[in-house]
Amino acid sequence: MTRVNRFNSPVPDHEYLADGDVLFYLRDAVTQLLDHQQEYTTFGLIRYFAEYFSSVKNSNHVLFREYNYIRATPHNRASFIRVFWRCYRQIGKSGDLLSTLEYRSLLQLLCPDFPLEMVQRAARIVQMEDVVDCLMSFSDFLYALQLHFYYPEFLNSMLLIYQDLLAGKSPNTVIVPTSTSIDLLRSVAAENISKEKQQQQQDGVDPSTLAQCIDALCDRFKHSHPPRSCMREVLGQTNKVYYYSFLMSLAKHESINQTIGALPSRAEFLIDPEMDQDLEKLIAQISVSPSSNSSGSAVGGLKEVHRRASPRRNIHHRRKIEVESDGSTEETDSSEN
Amino acid sequence: MADKEKRRSGATPPGMPEGNATKSDSDREFLSRAGVGELLRGAILKMVEARSDDPIGFLADHFCNLASVSETGTAGYSDVDHFSDGPLSAGAQEQQHLNRALWHLRLAHHSQRSAFSNNVRVAYDLLNLTGPLRRSGEAPQGPDVSCTDSPTEGGGGGGGVKGGLYTQTLQCLCSEGGVPASTSAPLLQRLHCQDHEAVPYDIFRHGVLTCAVFSDYIRQAQRLYAEVCCPDEGPASQALCLSVLGTLKEALETSQGCEANVCDNSNMKVNSCLEGNVKALCYLEASAKISPYRLGQAMAGAQARGPGGNMDAKEFENAAAELFITRVKVVS
Numbered sequence: 001m002t003r004v005n006r007f008n009s010p011v012p013d014h015e016y017l018a019d020g021d022v023l024f025y026l027r028d029a030v031t032q033l034l035d036h037q038q039e040y041t042t043f044g045l046i047r048y049f050a051e052y053f054s055s056v057k058n059s060n061h062v063l064f065r066e067y068n069y070i071r072a073t074p075h076n077r078a079s080f081i082r083v084f085w086r087c088y089r090q091i092g093k094s095g096d097l098l099s100t101l102e103y104r105s106l107l108q109l110l111c112p113d114f115p116l117e118m119v120q121r122a123a124r125i126v127q128m129e130d131v132v133d134c135l136m137s138f139s140d141f142l143y144a145l146q147l148h149f150y151y152p153e154f155l156n157s158m159l160l161i162y163q164d165l166l167a168g169k170s171p172n173t174v175i176v177p178t179s180t181s182i183d184l185l186r187s188v189a190a191e192n193i194s195k196e197k198q199q200q201q202q203d204g205v206d207p208s209t210l211a212q213c214i215d216a217l218c219d220r221f222k223h224s225h226p227p228r229s230c231m232r233e234v235l236g237q238t239n240k241v242y243y244y245s246f247l248m249s250l251a252k253h254e255s256i257n258q259t260i261g262a263l264p265s266r267a268e269f270l271i272d273p274e275m276d277q278d279l280e281k282l283i284a285q286i287s288v289s290p291s292s293n294s295s296g297s298a299v300g301g302l303k304e305v306h307r308r309a310s311p312r313r314n315i316h317h318r319r320k321i322e323v324e325s326d327g328s329t330e331e332t333d334s335s336e337n
Numbered sequence: 338m339a340d341k342e343k344r345r346s347g348a349t350p351p352g353m354p355e356g357n358a359t360k361s362d363s364d365r366e367f368l369s370r371a372g373v374g375e376l377l378r379g380a381i382l383k384m385v386e387a388r389s390d391d392p393i394g395f396l397a398d399h400f401c402n403l404a405s406v407s408e409t410g411t412a413g414y415s416d417v418d419h420f421s422d423g424p425l426s427a428g429a430q431e432q433q434h435l436n437r438a439l440w441h442l443r444l445a446h447h448s449q450r451s452a453f454s455n456n457v458r459v460a461y462d463l464l465n466l467t468g469p470l471r472r473s474g475e476a477p478q479g480p481d482v483s484c485t486d487s488p489t490e491g492g493g494g495g496g497g498v499k500g501g502l503y504t505q506t507l508q509c510l511c512s513e514g515g516v517p518a519s520t521s522a523p524l525l526q527r528l529h530c531q532d533h534e535a536v537p538y539d540i541f542r543h544g545v546l547t548c549a550v551f552s553d554y555i556r557q558a559q560r561l562y563a564e565v566c567c568p569d570e571g572p573a574s575q576a577l578c579l580s581v582l583g584t585l586k587e588a589l590e591t592s593q594g595c596e597a598n599v600c601d602n603s604n605m606k607v608n609s610c611l612e613g614n615v616k617a618l619c620y621l622e623a624s625a626k627i628s629p630y631r632l633g634q635a636m637a638g639a640q641a642r643g644p645g646g647n648m649d650a651k652e653f654e655n656a657a658a659e660l661f662i663t664r665v666k667v668v669s
Contacts, residue, residue: 013385022384022392026377033373034364045371046407049380050400057397075393 021073078262097135128244147251153223204240388452389444447549464498500530514552527667558657
């Protein structure tokens with residue numbers, strides 16, 4: 001995404017600042033500073049800002065933050081998905097299937113107020129029907145969550161368009177929702193979903209009509225949306241479009257995944273050499289001295305290696321999270337920069 | 338301070354009862370006591386000046402450097418004379434300066450004229466070991482711009498950047514720009530200076546600018562090749578590639594009259610080096626504006642003429658590079 005047309009005059013200062021969320025991060029840095037005045041002043045202000053922005057740069061900044069923060073910018077959203085993947089990909093490796101509520105618990109370990117609604121929407125994409133607490137694989141769930149978490153405004157608008165088309169309205173009269181109307185219509189949409197699902201199996205929508213409407217939406221949409229070529233590609237593969245199977249295809253689409261840039265491709269989804277190494281070390285330590293005490297110290301020893309004196313991390317650990325956050329290694333390296 | 342307060346008050350939710358008025362007062366007090374306003378203002382000013390493509394990364398680096406300066410006293414960022422620093426050896430210091438200079442040069446794209454010039458200036462001062470404040474004292478060279486012939490020490494009195502360091506900078510710029518060493522070698526042949534020579538500012542700037550433009554150009558050529566050739570079908574036919582290259586060459590040649598982008602260093606005399614600068618920039622613009630119609634015409638013509646062997650990506654790249662490099666003046 002280029003901010004400057006490279007062959008015209010440079011962007012004026014205020015535009016440069018407005019584009020790209022820098023002011024948002026500056027504001028948040030100051031707010032965090034005020035909320036934890038004591039700790040950070042002893043630590044040193046310059047070092048505080050250095051760590052804050054380094055962690056934003058390295059995508060470590062979203063851990064244990066509130067939901068409003070992690071969904072505030074595209075970078076935050078992608079970082080959060082990535083953090084979730086890093087923390088829990090072992091689940092994928094072990095092949096366990098989990099329910100919606102279990103995934104929500106995992107999410108809440110990383111973000112205390114992560115809403116159930118978002119988890120349910122992701123689950124709906126995977127299950128393509130009412131959420132009857134079916135079990136889902138880690139990769140299916142995460143790719144679906146990524147799509148919905150990264151492009152929520154777009155998916156909301158698309159649902160409304162789809163429902164209109166299903167109701168028989170012609171494309172020209174389909175209302176392209178503005179950002180203000182979305183909030184009002186969201187509750188309506190939630191009601192309509194269960195009604196709509198009953199029709200799901202019988203009715204679909206003509207792909208080219210939907211493509212037309214999506215094009216019109218993208219033209220005017222001020223939020224981000226998946227690349228049009230990908231959506232057109234998916235629509236072109238079928239004679240009739242069903243909402244959730246469309247979304248699932250989008251979720252699995254590799255180009256969209258790369259555009260977001262948070263997760264690796266499906267083929268590499270479970271590969272994690274660092275974690276494997278850490279686990280092997282841990283297991284080796286435990287098996288060497290099999291008393292129960294040593295397993296605790298092995299874990300402590302491992303965490304010692306990764307931890308770096310930093311009040312930001314202390315504050316987070318005070319919330320008694322037991323998640324293995326291997327983002328800490330990156331933080332160690334980055335702060336030396 | 339106004340924007341800092343606005344920023345901070347944006348964080349507290351609106352409509353809070355008076356009980357929180359004292360909190361915002363004490364917050365404000367804390368912020369001004371701690372000097373947060375100045376700190377952030379300085380950072381924002383630097384950021385806007387540098388116009389980096391990655392503002393968050395810039396801020397991270399900026400604060401990290403500031404932190405290491407204040408913590409250890411080692412100047413990684415300022416223009417202080419470094420000879421008094423004990424711990425680092427001369428070679429390591431040089432490497433550090435090179436890294437810092439490259440970081441500065443990477444910040445803004447060369448099309449952002451004033452920001453890029455600022456950054457080149459800062460990089461030059463960093464690499465110029467004898468001391469920074471030479472802006473007013475530096476007179477531009479005569480019409481035949483050349484590195485000084487006499488073997489001046491890089492760290493000697495009033496010299497420029499060491500030739501070896503300058504060449505290294507150019508090499509790094511090219512490789513970071515995605516240009517393989519073999520492609521950039523002929524360019525560097527034309528631009529480089531001897532190790533012992535002291536490089537004045539305008540030569541430095543010319544070299545850096547040319548390398549930046551060249552990297553863009555090569556990337557553009559690579560993209561052109563990708564358009565022309567489908568990876569599944571093997572390398573593109575030679576005739577096709579030659580036509581595309583021909584169109585590229587025409588675009589370069591017809592950019593003579595291009596005067597849109599004149600360097601804004603008004604205190605520099607126009608000399609043969611700068612002419613090369615301006616032209617180099619025009620070339621890139623012209624090549625970017627190759628019309629799809631003309632390209633299509635060329636491609637259709639080539640297919641009609643029939644293939645004569647294939648040209649792979651590397652050959653195409655080298656040929657395109659040659660078109661560019663032949664127009665670069667040799668630094669003598």
